[in-house]
Amino acid sequence: MVTGHRSLNQAESTVQDSLRQTLSRHESQLAALQEASQASSNERTAEDLETTRTRLSAAEAAWSTFHEEIARKYPVSEGQAFPLERVQETLTDQTALIGWLHVEINPKEVSSWGYVIRNEDPVEWVRLDNQSGRTEMSADIEKAREVHDALTIASAWPCRPASVARITGEIRKLWRRWMAPLTQHLVGVEHLVVIPSGPMLGIPIEALVDSDSVHLGDHFTVSYTPSATIHTWLWEQSAQRRAPMVRSALLVGDPPFTDDHLVAMEREAEDQSFVEGVLFASAEPPLQTTVVRSALFGNQEALASLPRLPRTRDEVERVASAIPAATTLLGPEASEQRLFDLAESGALRGFDIIHLATHALVDDALPERSALVLSRVGLPDPHEAIVAGARVHDGLLTAKEIVREWDLDADLVTLSGCQTGLGRKAAGEGHIGLAHAFLQAGARSILVSLWKAEEEATSLLMTRFYENLTGAYRDERDGRRGESMPKAAALREAKRWLRTYIDDEGHQPFQHPSYWSGFVLIGEP
Template sequence: MTKSWFVYGALLWSILGSAVPQVGCAQVPAAELGAALSAARQRYEQGWSLYRQKAIPAALVEFEQALRQFRELGDLPGQILTLKTLRNLYLDQGESAKGDAYEAQANQLLALRPAERVGPPQALDYFIQSVSLLREASNPYKAGGTTAITAGQLRQETDSLSQSLNQINTAFQVMTQARAAQSNLNIALMAQQAGRLSEALAYMETALAVVEDIRSHILVSESRTAYFATVQGYYELYIDLLMQQHRQQPRSGYDQRALAATERYRARTLLELLAEARVDIRQGISPQLRGRERQLQTELNALEQQHLRQGGLAAEAERQYSTLLQEYQGLKAQIRSTSPNYAALTYPQPLDTAALQTSLADDTLLLVYFLGTKGSHLWAVASRGITAYELPSRALIEQKVEALRRRILDPRERAATTSGEAQDLAAILLKPVADKLGKQRLVVIPDGHLHLLPFGLLPVGPTGEPLLRQHEVTVAPSITVVQHLRAQAAQRRPAGRRLAVVADPVFSVQDDRVRVSEKPPAVLPTALGEAQNRGYRWDRLPFTRQEAQAITALLPADDRKVVTDFTANRTLAVGQELQNYQILHFATHGFVDTERPEQSGLVLSLVDEQGRPLDGYLKLNDLFNLNFNANLVVLSACQTGLGSLVQGEGLVGLTRGFMHAGVPRVVASLWRVDDEATAELMTRFYQKLFREQQRPAVALRLAQMEVAQIPRWQAPYYWAGFALQGEWQ
C-alpha cells in the first residue's frame, strides 16, 4: 500500500467521518477483502502512473476498472477519490460534460448522511492505518481483524484491545483536528469572496496553526513531506490573502508577511532534515530495534536492486516492497520516539524578512517565486528593500517552462534558436523586475516547475543576451537553508586536500575491462530490454575518463585523488576515504525515480573485476546517512539536478541529499547532458576555479559562456543545463 494512498485515506476519512458497514456491503472473508482492496488501489496507482506518462487512454481504462472494483467492494473513499480523479482528467482533456458527470456522482456520495455511508468491514482499520502513517505509530491490525463502529459501539477482534482503543482515540483526535482546519479554510474562503479579508486572514491563521500541529506529530520526514504536499492549498490561500491586503494597503507590510510565510513554508522540512542529520538518534535505543532496522534495510535494498536491474518489479514483489516500506517507516518513527537525542533536538527557525535582508550583500538580489493556481508572486529582496510583483498562474508558467525544455531537448531542434520560448518566460519572470537587475548577483528561489528552468538562458536587456552573460546566477532551496549550511560549514575543520574525482565506473560484464574468458549477459535480455525502455540503460561514458584526467592535471598529485574503473564503487562513496577532500566530483550516470524519490541516485561500478555483480547505486537514502566534509560537490552526470517535484518542498533529489550530508553547494544538471561537451565544460570550470581562483558560481558562469562560443556546442542543450545550487559566496 503506497504512502500517497495512506495520506489520502487519513485526510478523506477526516472529512467523511467513520464508515458504517451496512447490509449489502461486500461480504467476503477479511483476507480476501484485503487482497481485493489492494488490487483496486493498485489499479488506481497504475492509472496515475500512466497519466504521468501522458498515456491518457490507458490511464482512463485503469481508473474506470478501479472505480468498478471499489463499487463492488463498497469502498466509499476509493469511489470518491477515483470519481474526483476522473473528473479532473476529463476536464484536463477539455471534456467538461464527462467531467461534470463524475463530479456529480462524487458529490452524491459525499452528501450521504453518516448512517448511510457504506464502507468495507475494515473501513476503520484502513483509516487507522492512514493515521498511523501520519502519526507514525505502529499498526497493530492484521488482515484477519474486522472493525466496526456503529452508534457508539466498538468491536475490535484482536488480542490487543487497549492498544486498539489508543489507536482509535489517536485517529479521532487527528480527524477532529483535520475537520477543524478544513472548517476554518472553508470559512476563510467565504470571507474572501465577501471581501472581508481581515476575517479571512484570521481564519486561515487558525487553520494553519492546526495544520502545523498535526505536522509536528509526524516523526518521519518522508511522511511529513507527503502530508505537507496535501495541505499546500492552505498556504497558497494564506499568501494570496496577504497579497490581496497588500494591494489594498501597500504600506502596511502585508507583502513582507507573505514573503516570510513563503520562506517558512519552503524551508521547514529541509531545515528539520539538516538539524536531524547532526544528531545520532540511534544512540540509546534497543539492540532489537537496531537489528530490525538493518534487516529491513537489507530486504528493501535487495528489492530496489531488482527494480533498477529490471526496470520495475512484478506485482507480488511490488506488494512486498510496499509492505516492507510501511514497516520501515513505522520502525523509524519508533526509533525517534524512544531516542533521548531526538527528544532533546531543537530545530532552527526560518528567517524573517529583516533577517533575509541582512543576509544579503549590497551586490546581491534575491528573486523569490511562488506559483499559485489563480496567480503567482515574485519578491525582489535586496539589503535595502523588498518589492512584490504579480505574475500569471502556475499553469501558464509551467506550460511555458515545458515548451522551452522541449525545444532545448528535442534533437531535431537542438541547433535551432530557443529565443521564442525563452523570451516568453523572460517577459513573465524577469521583465517585472528588470529595473532592479543592474549588475547584481542573482540568487533565485524557484517554485514548482521553475526548478527545471535554466534561468541563465533567459534573454534580458535590449540585445536579448542570456542572463548569465550579465549576471552571476545561483539557485537555492531557501535562504534559511543556505544560512544553516553556511554556519555548519564554518564550524567544521577544513578538509586537507582539494579534489577527489570519481569517474568512468564499470557498468556491465560486457565491458572490456572485465577479466573473464566468457562474458554472459549482465542481466536477462527481457529484463534488460524492459530496463532500457524505462530509461535505465548505463552505457559507458568514455569522455568522463578524459574529464577526470584533465581536471586532476590542474593540481599537484598530493592534493588530489582520481578513482576510476572498478574502484569507482559504492563502498568508496559511503566510506571514509572521501572525507578529507574539499571538492567531490562524480562523473557518471545519474537517475531519477519520480515514484520513489529515495531510489534516485548515481550509478557507480555494478560489477567487479571478475564480472560479479555489485551494489553500485549511491541512492538518496544513502546520502541521508552520510556526513561529508566537502564544501562543493559537482555531479557531472545525467539529470543529477532533477528529482521528484513535491508541493511545498521543491525537488526531492540528489542535491537535497548532498545538502543533508552537509555540503553547502552542489553543481548539477537539469537534463541528460552530452558526454563530450560536459567534459569540456568541466575542464574549463576547474581552470577558472583553481588557476584563476574564482568562486564556484563565477567559474561555472565563465565556463558556460566559453563553451557557448564553440560552434558545435552553441545550442543551449550543451552548456545551459548545469546550475550551482546552494551557497553562492
Template sequence: MVSDGALQYIPITALAVPNSQTYQPLITTNEIISLPSASTIALLRQEVKGRKKAPKTLAVLADPVFSAKDERIGQKSTGQSMTQNLTTFDQQQLARSAREVDIDFERLRFTRQEAETILSLVSNKEQRKPALDFTASRNLATSPELSQYQIIHFATHGILNSQNPELSGVVLSLFDSNGKPQNGFLRLHDIFNLNLPAELVVLSACQTGLGEEVKGEGLVGLTRGFMYAGSPRVVVSLWSVDDEATSELMKLFYGNMLRKNLKPAAALRAAQIEMSRNQNYAAPYYWAAFTLQGEWR
C-alpha cells in the same frame, strides 16, 4: 534565485537578454545561483559556520564499470548483464528504476578524459583521489574517506525516477574486477545518510538537479540529499547531457577554480560563457544544463 513549480526545470542562464538584437544568453550579464527553497541558505550557513575545511583537495569517481562485458573485466567476464543475477535488494531496485525510466547504462567514455584532466589540475598527488573503473564504487562513496576532500566529483550516470523518487540515485560500478555483480546503486536515502562535509559536490551526470516537488520546500532530490549530507553547494544538471560537451565544460570549470582561483559560481559562469562562444557547443543544450545550487559566497 528560488524558482517555483515548473520554473525549477527551466535553464534560466540560457534565457535571452531582453531587448538584445541577437541572441545573448542571460548568463553573459548575470551570475545566477539557484536554491531549492528560501530557507535552505540560512540552514546551510548555520551548518558550516566555524567548520574547518577538509584537509585534501579533490576526489573524483568516474568511468565506472556497468557491464560484465566491459573490456576492463577481460576474460574473467561472466557474461551477465546488469539485470541478471542481482541478489541484493538495492540491485533489484536499480534494475526496476532503470526499467521505469528507460535508461541503458552505457559506458560514458568521455568521463575518463574528464576525470584525468581534472585530477591533473591538482599537482600534489597526496591532495587528490582518483577513483576510476572498479574503484568508482558505492563502497568508496559511502566510506569515511570521502569526508577528507573539499571537492567531490561524480562523473557517471544519474537516475531521476519521478514515479518513485526513492529510486533516484547515482550509479557507480556494478561489477568488481572479477566480473561479479556488486551493489553500485547510491540511492537517495544513502546520500541523505552520508557524512560529507565537502565545500562542493559536482554531479557530472544526467538530470541530477531534478526531484520530487514538495510544497514550500521545492525539489527534494539529489541536490537536497548532498546538502543534507554536509555540502553547502552542489553542481547538478537539468536534463540528459551530452557526454563530450560535459567533459569540455567540466575541464573549463575546474580550470577556473583550481588554476584561476575563481569561486565555484563564478567558475561555472565563466565556463558556460566560454562554451556558448564555441561554435561547436554554442547551443544551450551543450552548456546550460548545469547549475550551481546553494551557497554562492
C-alpha cells in the same frame, strides 16, 4: 530539508552511527533476498526473508526510539522558515534573492507574482499577470513548459541543433514575461540567488535573453536554492568554516556495468589510438523511462543495458590535473563498496570536493530511491554477504543511503550525469532527489544537470569550471590570471566559454543553450 544540527556527544554519535549501519545492512539483505525469492522460491530463502524482516523491524524500532530521546534532549526548530531579517543578513548590496509565486484562483485563472529580496527594506512584490484578464497567464505558463521541453529534447537529439534563432526567440519571451518586470529592483546586483518554482522550475535563467540579445548569465552570476531558509542555513554553515589551504578531492568516473565494459577498458589501456576514438564517440541516446524504472527496482537486464560512459574517464583525468591532491576512482574502483568503506571510516568528510561522473537513475515518485550507478563488475555474492551478516552491495548508491550513511564537510559535490538535478516536484523545495540528499549529508553546494548531459560538452565544461575554481589556468579569464574564482563565477565563465567555443573546423558546436546552460549550482555560491 534540515535547517539545523543537533550536537550529539561522542557516545550518542556512536550509537547513531551503529543504528544507521544496522538499518542499511538489513535493508540491503532484505532487498537481495526478495530478489532471490522472485527468481526461485525455496524453504531456506523464505526462512531468511522472515528472519531479516524481523531484524529490520527491530532495528527500525531502535532507531525510532533513539531519535525520540534525542529530540527531547536536543530540541531544534527544523523545517521552520527563518525570519526575513536573518535571511537578509546573508545578502550583500550586490546580491539578491528572486523567485515566483503562482496562485490558482480557479481552474482557468492563475495569479502570478515575482519577488526580490535585498539586504535591507521589505520584500519587493511585482504582479506579473494582467489583472483584467488573468486567463492569459495560463498560456504563458504553458509556453514556459514548452521551452523547457524544447531544451530537454534538443539535448537528447542525436544531431546537434544547427540554429539557435528559434530557441533564442522563445527564451527572450520568457525573459520579457518573468524577468523584465523584476529588473527595476535589481539595480546594483551582480549575483542572483534563484528560488525556482512553477513554470520556471527546471529552466536556467542564465539562458534567458533580454531585449538587447544579451544572456542573463552575462549580466549576473547565478546560483539556485530550494528556499530562502535553506540558502540562509547553508550560508551560515559556510561562514563558520575556514577554507582549506589545499583542496582535497574525490573524483569518480567510468564505472563498468558489464564484463564487456571491463574488457573494453583493458583494450583501451593497451591501445591509446583506440582510446581517443572511443572518448570522442557520439553521445548515447537518453535512458528510457522504462529502463530507469526497471533498473531502480533491481532488474539485472535493465542495469546491464546501461551504456558505458568512457568520456567520463577523460573528464575525471582532466579535472584531476587541476587538483593535484585529488583521489581518483576509475573503472572497477568506481564502486559502491569503495565509497561505502570511505563513508564508514569517516574518510569522506576529509574531501572538500567530490565529483561523481556516472549515470543517474531518477525516481520522481519515490525520490529516496533515486540512485547513481557505480561499478557492477565483481560484486560480492549477496548470499555470502547475508550469511556473514554483512552489507549487500548492488552497485547503486541511493539518495536514502547518502542521507543515512554519508557525513560530508564538502564545499562542492558535482553530479556529472544526466538529469541529476531532477526528482519529485515539491512546492517551495524545487526538485526533491539526489541534490537534496547531498545537502542533507553535509555538502554546502551541488552542481547538477537539468537534462541529458552531452559527453563532449560536459567534459569541456567541467574541465574549464575546475580550472577556474582552482586557478589552474594561465590565460586571462574575467579579468583574472591564475586566480581561483568563487563557484558561481567559475561556472559562469565556463558556460560563456563553452557557448562561444570554436572547434578545429571553425564551428561553434555548443551555441545552443541545451549544451551549456543545463548544469546549475544549488546551494552556497
